[in-house]
Amino acid sequence: MMAAWRDLPVVRPGDGRVTLIGLLLLLLGWEALARSLADTYLLAGPVQILRYLMEERALMARALTATLGNALAGFVIGNLAAILLAAVALVWPRSQRIVTGVALVVFCLPLVATGPILRVIFGPGDGPQIVLAALAVYYTTLIPLLVGLRAAPSGWLDLIQSYGRGRLATLVHVRLRVSLPYLFAGLQIAAPAALLGAMVGEFTGAERGLGVLTVRAMRGLEVEMTWALATVATLVAVLAYLGIGGLARMVLRDAPPILLAPPRASLPFGTGALRRLGSAAGVLMAVLVLWWGGIAALGLNPFFAKGPQDVLATLITDSDAAATRSLLAQAMAETLILLLPGYLAGLAVGAGCAVLFSLMTVVAGVVMPLAIALRSVPIVTTAPLVVLLLGRGATGTITLVAIMVFFPTLVACLHGLRQAPGQVMDVFDSYGASSMQRLIRVRIPAMLPALFAAARMAVPAAVLAVTVVEWLATGLGIGTLMARAASVSDYNLLWSVVALVATLSALGYAAVGAVETRVLRRYAPEQLA
């Protein structure tokens, strides 16, 4: 039986030569673009970057060491937290909606708000960088992991039960094993995110690191330094991605099992909605308790740490509440108009590329490194370039959002395509089915749970992207409103925006979940148990 994991390589040794030629072409194209844009102070070519890196290698090495150390610490802490949360959700299934709901809300908290507070809590040092790196990764590991822990054949679960063993045995012998591919998918997505989180964390006043140097370089018109930093960050992220992928190929030797779960009878009308309403209330309660309790337990100063009651007053009872609401509504409208097309485009292109790569592995060898690179180049560096190439209008922002959504979708879908059960593939092989038939009848249905997991994960990623672009480049929408509120110490407004962003992200997440339930009821009923 052929191991399906090896069936869809990211970069297969045999394709090495093609990959190399592809990358060489990319480098040449980059150099040509850089030279044609030479008088725009926006892009440096590979030759200039290499020269800069040689000259400043000591500085770069020290900055990389600092950032990488924090990213690694955040990566470990964030992923351990994800595993722990997944375990809680599994052992105690009723908590799952609340765990994922609260996890989502925390993941959606905008950096403009959390950064300064983390700095006050931790004081000088690496605390905020590590926490922001951990926050950037835990959610994208938790969601695929929860999918994976349920991707167990019911026959295996029955077997464990027939031996009279309980949930713990199921977890150890079955679920952990089947969830490993999903865990590795999460870890691969997490690698560039951790680096980006650590770099953005440095914006809160860190002494050294790639993020500190990026800010310096961009303001100082040092184009070579800017792109040298982006190149280093990208290379490291790509290496981490490939390293985790290599590890996965070493560890995951079994082909994915067939998942034969009985289709679930649809619930009586109304019950699902009622249950969802109940869990939403549970999430809301948990968030409020954490919010209130967190401020109290950490003894945060009320000048910048606003509680739920302050937000309520700002939005509803204050004399100028109506004006605040219309300000928020206007900014939110500006943001949503760009967010939604970018989000949908990112999902479509990500899933489409995954399918394309599965048909043409050669393309995968060339495009995959580029895709990782696109996601890993810090958005603060790419935003001005994209804005120059595509203008300050809608296209630039939509493209940047799509890039942020595209990568996790692609990775998750590639892993999902690999989950096509080996036995089923063997059946198709013996009938001489074409690769297209196998794709449509086996691989794409096997990919669906991963696609929906990606769609859910991408909600906060899209929000992050759009707010950062607004903050740094276009000066519109909710991202700019947050930065402005922070700069004039209007923390009531800032926390109101944060609450609104988190609520809307959660609603978006729930909307994706509703579509998901309908589709998976047919294609992957084991996910709905």
Add this chain to the structure above:
Amino acid sequence: MNDLRRMTRRGMLAAGTVGFGAAALGLSAGRAAAQAQAALQLSWLHSTQFAGSYIAQDRGLWSQGGLEVSLLQGGPNAPVEPPVVAGTALVGISAADYTAAAVEQGAPFRILGVAMQKNPFVIASLPGNPVNEPAQLAGKRIGMALANTPVLQALCTLNGVDSARIEVIPTQYSPQPLLTGEVDCLLCWETDLPVAMTIAGVDSVTMLMADHGYALHSQTYIATDDSLANRRAELVALIRGEAQGWQIYREDIAAAAALTLAMFPDAGLDLPTQLLQAERQVPLMFSDLTDANGFGWWTDETVAANIETLALLGRKVTPDLWDRSILEEVHGG
């Protein structure tokens, strides 16, 4: 059961905080019994913008006064006000408009000293299409953060320019849109983007807004009422070190720039940029007023001018936002 668990968690968090506190205390007691400790929150990344502070630290000007000062770097996502309110920093470097906004939101701040007597905001343009006076702004495209719209409005009001005739284009804080012709001018600081352009070999024209009625104290030292009441000796020691440090800075700017590079090798600084920045901020920091009365000084007249500009920015403040008692002690004794 649920409540119990939550209480335990809260208890552990509290215990953790106490543990950290104890460790910090133990550390300070171990180092030097006579030295008090304080932090100074800078408003941006390390550069010669704060070279006076570096000199104070390097030459032991603070430790002579019995104070050990740690310098906290700022950044794009590091507002100065929260650490000062929270007590993480004894003093922060702010500006009159940001301080006024924070006070409006309930922060108990006072301005103790004014490092930049003249506001560093300029309109930067290229010699081929220059902005030498406010009237020339009409019909131009200006690149700036939208958050600074009130600043441009105030300049227009002060000089009778119709702000509707200026096209504002929201840009990142970078000279790049000016160099590619996306905009005709930029709202920026005298000491950053024009310096970057000069170093990159591009000549630029700057119009200092302070020369056209925009009176707003910048790089101001702020502290809380509580610190003013209870930590006076430390505040005096800190501001005295600053005053002495900036005096030494003025006497040898090249040495100050070299010291900045030596103290922060990881900041990615280069000497020509730092030197030019250091030179350009001298006329903003020192004036006849400071020559007569000492570093950081202000008078009732300069405060009144500031209050007028702040009113144009939509901030209502009273003269008691400024507290000169610390400066008087520094320069009196």
